[in-house]
Amino acid sequence: MPSLKELSTRPEQFLGGHRLCPGCGEGTIVRQVLMAADKPVxxxxxxxxxxxxxxxxxxxxxxxxxxxxxFENAAATAAGLEAAHKSLKRQGRCEEDLHFVAFGGDGGTYDIGFQALSGAMERRHRFVYVCLNNEAYMNTGIQRSSATPLGAHTTTSPAGKVVPGKLTPRKDLTEIMVAHDVPYVGQSNSGRWRDLTGKAEKAFQTDGPAFLNVLSVCPLGWGTEPGKAIEICEAAADTCAWPLYEVVEGQYKITYRPKEKKPVEEYLKHQRRFAHLLKGEAGQAVIAQIQADVDARWEKLQNRAETK
Amino acid sequence: MAEQIALEGNQAVAEAMRQVNPDVVAAYPITPSTEVVQIFSQFAADGKVDTEFVAVESEHSAMTACISAALSGGRVMNATSSQGLALMWEMLYIGASLRTPITLALVNRALSGNINIHCDHSDSMGARDCGWIQLFCENAQEAYDTMFQAVRIGEDLRVRLPVMVCYDGFLVSHSVEMVKVEEDAAVADWVGPYVVDRPLLDVKKPYTVGPLDLQDFYFEHKRTQVEAYPGVPAVIEEVGASFEAAFGRPYGLMEPYMLDDAETAIVSLGSTAGTVKDIVDAQRAAGKAVGALKLRAFRPFPADELAAQLAGKKAVAVLDRSMSFGAASAPLYSEVTSALYARGATVPVATYVYGLGGREILPEHIEQVYEDLAAVAASQKADTQPKYLGLRE
Incomplete structure (x- = not known):
């Protein structure tokens, strides 16, 4: 893992001037992932x-x-790039060693692009798939996806008088990718550069497909302060709402264990999408469910990380 | 040495793909095109080609991977039918818009529903506005020959468009015919290398493909795209002439048959054109001045050339192997009449729909059409509603 100083000298591959929202995690993730590559991408x-x-x-x-x-084919697009490169290299028509990366939001990864992703992973194309996971369809105006967590308010899982936001927990895509037996799967967030860059570096060096699921703070969709993105990522990690871990050749490793696991409200309270849960008994019941879900997943993850 | 071999249409097309030796084939099985992919994957497994064969999980991903591989700088081929083409629909537009020269063997089959695996042209016609070149083949030899020409046409720097090589499901794909298979080196030389002007994998000259293109530029980009098509017919003719010079079999935009002095003519696509030619022979023997026009290029539609071929006829019939639901007329009829009447022709054109879902088209059906045409020529009136051939009403 290169030092921060060294990373800062690497060429910028994703430049300023883009129009992502202030405080959006995606630009940060893309820069840090690309920085981790040791070959042209x-x-x-x-x-x-x-x-x-x-x-x-x-x-x-x-x-x-x-x-x-x-929309639904970032993985298949990367598969075509990689296949062409493999063929041209084999025939001596392309000299360069290259890395391939696909970036997809959670809608394009968990939902509509799920089939293409699963296919590309099964075929073992050598590329890194990065899910920029802000847990809803933010580009079209904050609609729920299968990455949207239990209880979250979105424009298609609105919190109303009788329904407290999204009624089902999110799909665990990271585990689904682990079940594809791909050589590298990592889960990270947009606020911890060392964790993310380290995982991206391993992902690029993997001889086969690699999958990174990166929680990406979305001030617009989550109702958070743009300046609080890092703090929110910390809270996601400290509450284990979004645990940081990796699975290398089937071996689980938790890359961050909070000294003291905080209650999930510490994460939810920063976000307007959960505001309706923080008042009243009905909301508290949902929070209890979220806590139970987080606890169960964390427990399972710890067990997996311990068993060899 | 070139040799005459008994081959199914699909085998002939797979053989052409082996001889082209593309860099990437990303494909998915669907009846009746499956064999092409299956045979080709065996070529790859036996090391007979340099191709990276990608057995994708859907036709959508097949076309996606073909597009990104073509952008990368690879020569790319693929085969599909019917629902497979329908699932590719979104990507067909994108492939044409990004000017990727992909060669796709389209083995024509009916579209669901209800599901039917047999021949009609609904799949091609459903994709007629997506920007691909569409060439129809009458038999296995034409399908084989057209695969090579498609590569040259699509990759021509004046064209740079994807090409569908359309041939009839089962009727051509699974029928055994004598096919003249050319020598590997001869066709490889004739096809030549893929000259890539701007490969995406050139990391020293990075560029952005498929950007967000809004009100201020999208329209201009579509305008420049449409500019690509008027020049294509000349390239199709040029490549056809070059193929004839090399291998002795002539190809162009269309094939007139006993048309010059014909008073009436039938316009058709695909294998039915062969049946029509047989009937023309029989009618000519009986002293009737009939002819036929087999259209090879449906996209771009060679309107000027077609109008010139049909000039002075007393009556024309158009045979459509698909329907356009809710439209004023069936697809081929619509194109033919639009080409004729926009150029001042007044010839009456009769419309026929036949063969949907693999329903047989028999010699007597074609004889009936010529008989009808004699009456149309006499009255100078043609019904605007189609007659259905071989249908139980």
Missing amino acids: VAASCTGCLEVSSSIFPYTAWNIPWVHLA
């Missing part, structure tokens, strides 16, 4: 916030080859 993105904010013609924030084709 070719990137694919699915339709979503990153794509619309970084590529408005005739401008681009990408200092590397970058392609966007559609």
